[in-house]
Amino acid sequence: MMAFVLMVIFVFAFAVDTGRVQFSLVFPGTLWMAFLFAGMIGISRTYAHEVPEDTLTGLILAPGDRMTIFLAKLTTAFLFMIAMEAIATPIFFSLFNEPWNGSWGPMILVLVLGALGLVELGTLLSAISANLKSGEMIFTVLLFPFEIPVLICTVEATQAMLSVPSGNPWLWLHGLMAYDAIFLVLPLLLYEYLWEV
Amino acid sequence: MTPLQHEYLLALFGAYTGLFIIMFGFMYRMLQKSRKLDHDVKLLKEEWIGQPEVTVEPGDANSAVMPTVRGQGMQDA
Amino acid sequence: MKRLFAKDWWIWIVLPIMLLALYYDFIGSPNDVQLGASARILYFHIGSAAVAGIAFTVTAVASIGYLIQRTVVWDIWAAASAEIGTVFTTMILVSGTIWGRVAWGAWWTWDPRLTATLILWVIFAGYLLLREWSDNFERRATYSAIIALIAYIDVPIDYMTIRWWRSIHPVIFTNQGINMPVSMQIPMFLSMGAMTLVFILWMAVRMRLMRAEMGVVDLKNAIRSHIEG
Numbered sequence: 001m002m003a004f005v006l007m008v009i010f011v012f013a014f015a016v017d018t019g020r021v022q023f024s025l026v027f028p029g030t031l032w033m034a035f036l037f038a039g040m041i042g043i044s045r046t047y048a049h050e051v052p053e054d055t056l057t058g059l060i061l062a063p064g065d066r067m068t069i070f071l072a073k074l075t076t077a078f079l080f081m082i083a084m085e086a087i088a089t090p091i092f093f094s095l096f097n098e099p100w101n102g103s104w105g106p107m108i109l110v111l112v113l114g115a116l117g118l119v120e121l122g123t124l125l126s127a128i129s130a131n132l133k134s135g136e137m138i139f140t141v142l143l144f145p146f147e148i149p150v151l152i153c154t155v156e157a158t159q160a161m162l163s164v165p166s167g168n169p170w171l172w173l174h175g176l177m178a179y180d181a182i183f184l185v186l187p188l189l190l191y192e193y194l195w196e197v
Numbered sequence: 198m199t200p201l202q203h204e205y206l207l208a209l210f211g212a213y214t215g216l217f218i219i220m221f222g223f224m225y226r227m228l229q230k231s232r233k234l235d236h237d238v239k240l241l242k243e244e245w246i247g248q249p250e251v252t253v254e255p256g257d258a259n260s261a262v263m264p265t266v267r268g269q270g271m272q273d274a
Numbered sequence: 275m276k277r278l279f280a281k282d283w284w285i286w287i288v289l290p291i292m293l294l295a296l297y298y299d300f301i302g303s304p305n306d307v308q309l310g311a312s313a314r315i316l317y318f319h320i321g322s323a324a325v326a327g328i329a330f331t332v333t334a335v336a337s338i339g340y341l342i343q344r345t346v347v348w349d350i351w352a353a354a355s356a357e358i359g360t361v362f363t364t365m366i367l368v369s370g371t372i373w374g375r376v377a378w379g380a381w382w383t384w385d386p387r388l389t390a391t392l393i394l395w396v397i398f399a400g401y402l403l404l405r406e407w408s409d410n411f412e413r414r415a416t417y418s419a420i421i422a423l424i425a426y427i428d429v430p431i432d433y434m435t436i437r438w439w440r441s442i443h444p445v446i447f448t449n450q451g452i453n454m455p456v457s458m459q460i461p462m463f464l465s466m467g468a469m470t471l472v473f474i475l476w477m478a479v480r481m482r483l484m485r486a487e488m489g490v491v492d493l494k495n496a497i498r499s500h501i502e503g
Binding site: 207213214230245 | 490
């Protein structure tokens with residue numbers, strides 16, 4: 001995931017000529033696009049490595065609530081996302097010479113909420129796609145449209161924070177919170193049914 | 198209403214009429230297909246029930262010699 | 275021609291009603307004061323939107339039903355309804371772009387309403403791909419039910435976008451009543467009703483075909499278990 005996001009940064013540096021284009025206009029979009037792709041790669045592997053030796057069956061048979069399996073998977077993916085973002089964001093800022101004039105609180109909040117939004121549905125879809133024939137394909141096709149609200153909210157919030165004079169990111173942050181809340185509850189309600197096949 | 202608008206509306210009307218006629222054509226095809234499937238299933242069922250129950254004796258023949266007979270050498274049947 | 279009407283003649287009853295509604299929409303009804311002739315596509319647009327809303331609601335309800343009861347019937351309902359809903363969403367998008375070109379001067383804008391509708395369309399296209407690409411019946415039914423329930427969240431949001439946010443999309447149904455003169459309400463409700471009839475008819479036809487397909491699968495399984503058992 002980390003290597004992938006570094007490669008994305010590297011490729012973006014060549015895809016957009018930073019000398020000619022005013023890069024700060026597309027900077028938030030680039031940042032979240034890189035995170036979306038990297039997250040997609042990382043999250044799709046959440047259940048994939050259970051498949052070859054069928055360790056998932058063992059997990060399901062283990063005593064205890066199955067909810068914990070889902071929450072554990074979610075937490076792991078979330079921590080990976082956060083770690084990746086924590087390393088990649090400074091690199092992004094320094095490599096593209098983006099001046100930092102925002103406040104720390106909202107920026108960290110948008111990174112955390114954005115990572116949560118990407119991970120929640122991603123974990124559920126990863127559980128679905130691990131059991132399917134062309135799962136990788138279905139994961140991609142379904143995850144992208146579901147993540148569009150996250151992308152819109154995070155990009156707009158980041159844009160509001162970084163612009164001079166800085167705008168108000170809270171409207172978008174609230175939208176992001178609502179999304180995170182809905183898609184945290186819904187998989188928890190539906191997750192139990194995944195195992196009954 | 199100008200003549201151009203009238204033509205535009207007529208064209209739209211024609212286009213949507215065509216669309217719905219095609220749609221109903223598809224529905225008709227679907228019905229035909231389901232009728233055919235029902236018919237085939239019925240025929241196959243009758244044939245299946247009408248077939249005499251033949252028990253194939255598991256003979257001594259090697260499956261390599263008589264591949265269609267359930268023999269001892271045939272593991273994957 | 276005779277063959278065409280011999281069996282299944284009943285599906286052709288709805289076609290004249292639909293064509294009558296279309297005729298009334300495009301030619302019979304009076305022109306809109308501001309938008310002129312182009313506003314007429316709106317009747318069709320609203321009609322398909324209503325049908326798509328109904329169709330996705332049926333899908334969501336049937337998906338809940340499947341997750342609770344695990345019977346094939348619910349899955350058939352959900353699948354047939356989602357297919358039809360996707361087709362009607364395509365019609366919304368196409369008629370919307372035609373109208374938007376005339377009224378707004380652009381084929382497409384990234385307005386909340388338009389974006390939400392496009393997301394809905396893409397998600398249900400993914401839903402249909404999921405159904406197409408999976409082979410195990412029970413898995414397919416369960417997974418697609420879960421996806422349908424997640425996707426259904428977008429339907430009320432899509433309905434409310436133009437009321438919650440500033441949108442350039444016109445609002446017809448408001449709290450104060452219907453934002454439309456009576457002479458325009460008649461063709462609107464006529465096309466809504468006619469398209470709902472088309473939806474019901476299509477559901478019946480599609481579910482019949484699915485049931486026939488299930489019959490083939492059942493027979494195959496019966497023969498297989500007879501031979502193996």
